[in-house]
Amino acid sequence: MATHMRIGIISDTHGLLRPEAVQCLAGVSHIIHGGDIGRPDVLDGLRRIAPVTAIRGNIDVGDWANSYPETVTVQLGGRSFHVLHDLKSLRITPAACGIDVVISGHSHQPGFNTADGVLYLNPGSAGPRRFKLPVTVATLDVSARGVSPVIHDLGF
Numbered sequence: 001m002a003t004h005m006r007i008g009i010i011s012d013t014h015g016l017l018r019p020e021a022v023q024c025l026a027g028v029s030h031i032i033h034g035g036d037i038g039r040p041d042v043l044d045g046l047r048r049i050a051p052v053t054a055i056r057g058n059i060d061v062g063d064w065a066n067s068y069p070e071t072v073t074v075q076l077g078g079r080s081f082h083v084l085h086d087l088k089s090l091r092i093t094p095a096a097c098g099i100d101v102v103i104s105g106h107s108h109q110p111g112f113n114t115a116d117g118v119l120y121l122n123p124g125s126a127g128p129r130r131f132k133l134p135v136t137v138a139t140l141d142v143s144a145r146g147v148s149p150v151i152h153d154l155g156f
Contacts, residue, residue, distance in 0.1 A: 004077075004141065004142070004143045005029045005030070005076065005077035005141075005142045005143075006027065006028045006029055006139055006140070006141050006142075007028055007029065007030050007031070007032060007076060007077070007081075007139065007140045007142060008024075008025035008028035008030070008031040008032070008046075008049070008050065008137065008138075008139055009031075009032050009034065009103055009121060009123040009137065009138040009139065009140055009149075010025065010031060010032070010033050010034070010046070010123055010126045010137045010138075011033060011034030011035060011036065011057075011085075011103075011104075011105025011106075011122070011123050011124070011125065011126065012034070012035070012036040012057070012105045012106070012108055012124070012125035012126065012127050013033070013036065013037055013038055013042045013125075013126050013127040014036055014038040014059065014125075014127035014128055015037075015038025015039040015042060015127065016038065016042070016126075016127045016128055017041075017042045017045040017046065017126075018126060018127075018135070018154060020135075020154040020155065020156075021126045021137050021154060022045065022049065024137050024139075024152045024154065025046070025049050025050070025137060025139075026049060028049065028050050028139060029050055029076075029077075030050050030051050030052075030053065030076055031046050031049060031050050031051070031052045031053070032052075032053050032054070032074075032081065032083055032103050033046065033052060033053070033054035033055070034055065034057070034083060034084075034085060034103050034104055034105030034106075034122070034123065035054075035055045035056055035057025035058075035060060035084075035085030035105050035106070036057030036058065036059045036060060036085065036105060036106070036127070037054060037056065037057065037060050037065070037068075038059060038060070038127065039064075040064040040065075053072060053074050053081075053083065054068050055068055055069055055070060055071060055072055055083050055084065055085060056068040056069070056070060056085070057085035057086075057105060057106065058085065058086070058106070070084065070085070071083060071084040073097075073099065076142065077142035077143075078142070078144075079100040079101060079142055079147060080097075080098055080099050080100050080101070081099070081100065081101045081102075081103055082094055082097070082099045082101070082102050082103070083102075083103045083104075084102070084103075084104055085104065085105055085106050086104065086105075086106040086107075087102070087104040087106070087107075087120070087122070090102065090104075094116070094118040095116040095117055095118050099118055100118065100119065100147065101118065101119045101120075101121060101140070101147055102118060102119070102120045102121070103121055103122075103123075104120070104121075104122050105122060105123065105124075105125070106122075107122060108124060108125035108130050108131075108133045109122060109124060109133060110122055110123055110124025110134065110136040110138065110151045111124075111151070112138075112149045112151070119147055119149065121138060121140065121149050123136060123137050123138035123151065124136035124137070124138075124151065126154065129156055134153050134154075134156070135153070135154045135155075135156040136151050136152060136153050136154060137151075137152050137154065138150060138151050138152065139152065
């Protein structure tokens with residue numbers, strides 16, 4: 001297992017990659033995008049920071065989006081991450097499948113909780129402000145001791 005790894009978590013950019021999000025994610029080892037990317041150049045910008053794992057969300061349509069899966073499970077830092085856009089569409093039992101972290105977006109509501117030893121993390125929305133919800137991204141520190149999430153308010 002890697003001694004320490006910081007992963008950037010972003011979702012619901014809706015075609016907008018804010019400079020504040022780029023600054024907050026600078027220095028991460030990997031980025032996970034939880035869908036509703038909006039435009040492919042958002043991912044191009046994120047790839048300038050670190051390798052990106054991305055899934056498509058409900059607004060991601062068209063030829064560019066077809067190459068992205070609706071869900072993906074990826075191994076990073078010795079942990080297993082299951083990524084899907086809408087947590088309500090989860091069709092597996094993460095703990096039974098050896099998943100350590102479930103990443104979702106869609107609701108634009110940032111937060112995290114642990115259930116059955118699995119961390120559920122929604123980074124919120126980093127795109128255009130919706131209602132009065134904050135504009136946020138998350139980072140996740142992965143170490144031999146576990147996973148430690150932080151929600152970062154981008155100040156909008």
